Amino acid sequence: MSQQVNSSIKPSNDKFVLTNKCENTGMSFPMHHHSEYEFYYVLEGEGRLFLDNAIYTVVPGLLCLFSPHNGHSVRIPANIPYRRITLNFSKFYLPKTPLLTNHAHFKPIVLSENDRLTFCRLCSEYTAASYQLNAPEDLKIALISDILSMFLPTTEICQNSSPVLSQIQVYVHHHTHAKLSCNEIADAMHYSARQLNRIFAETSGETLYQYIARAKVSRIQELLTQGFSPAYISEELGYSSPASLTRFFKSEVSLTPREWLGKYEQGS
Incomplete structure (x- = not known):
């Protein structure tokens, strides 16, 4: 099935890939999992997300974090436009990202209007900076940390990573x-x-x-x-x-x- 890729950053050495895709309607992805971590964010579309042993409704603003072991599948009905942003990153970043270590299990959430704007701004800023600075590691880690913080109900974050x-x-x-x-x-x-x-x-x-x-x-x-x-x-x-x-x-x-x-x- 054809895809239109709006922007894609694919460094060859550290498995950090930010992708913004507009895909055909009637999408159906079989149950699968990745070898890396993945943020999955829905810009536009409606459907169902199968994650582990639960079913979630796909709506604009849905944000998920898939761990390497998380089997997941997405189904979008025909005649429904579908756009998403994904960010895949290696476990290489885990020791440097206390948020992920301390809050390993995240349930899908729907971002508020303000957080949706913040999420898209963060991705845009990363995209622009990566072209100019060749995406330094500190910028990647900051982006991951900022997105992870959106899952937390308060700004109080435990710093005792393990x-x-x-x-x-x-x-x-x-x-x-x-x-x-x-x-x-x-x-x-x-x-x-x-x-x-x-x-x-x-x-x-x-x-x-x-x-x-x-x-x-x-x-x-x-x-x-x-x-x-x-x-x-x-x-x-x-x-x-x-x-x-x-x-x-x-x-x-x-x-x-x-x-x-x-x-x-x-x-x-």
Whole structure:
């Protein structure tokens, strides 16, 4: 499907890409995830966003942050104009961005009119400066930090960053098998399970078990949308049987894998 790209900045070395796109109507992106982080902002359009095990309404002003493990899909009905801005950036920036380390799980939000103007201004300023200054790292980090701050309900920001959090996220992302547990991660990272759970909860706002469960569900959903059967997925991810996989999935999503896939395919 054709696209009209209004502006695109694609440095070759540090995986920091700001793109403004106007796309054809009737867009449908299958469930997928990126190897990098992504800000996704809707300038114009209406539809549905499937993120992890939730469905959100796509409207102008919607701002999302997708982590590398976040399976997501967007559906825009025919005859609906659709414009979006995306900013993809590498985990290279995580140690220098305390906001992301301390608030790792962001739910999609709809920006106020003032914040929408601010968001577009920040992107425009970055675009203009990058052409003149070859996008210095400080400018990139400042842009990420400014956008992240829009997710916070107040201006009070915790500054006690923990690099352990990003290490846990990477480990979980690459080990979404059935038996993955807090104890396994603790052993791999040379922490006690109790200590690791405390660090994760303090820096992310959710328990490690909740994060592991979300990552497993996201991986199952990704494989379902790629056409794989529950029987294949259960074997691929190390579940003892399709029934075992179904029990886990339903306990988290309140739907069986086939029921969830049916709703996903119907777009409702």
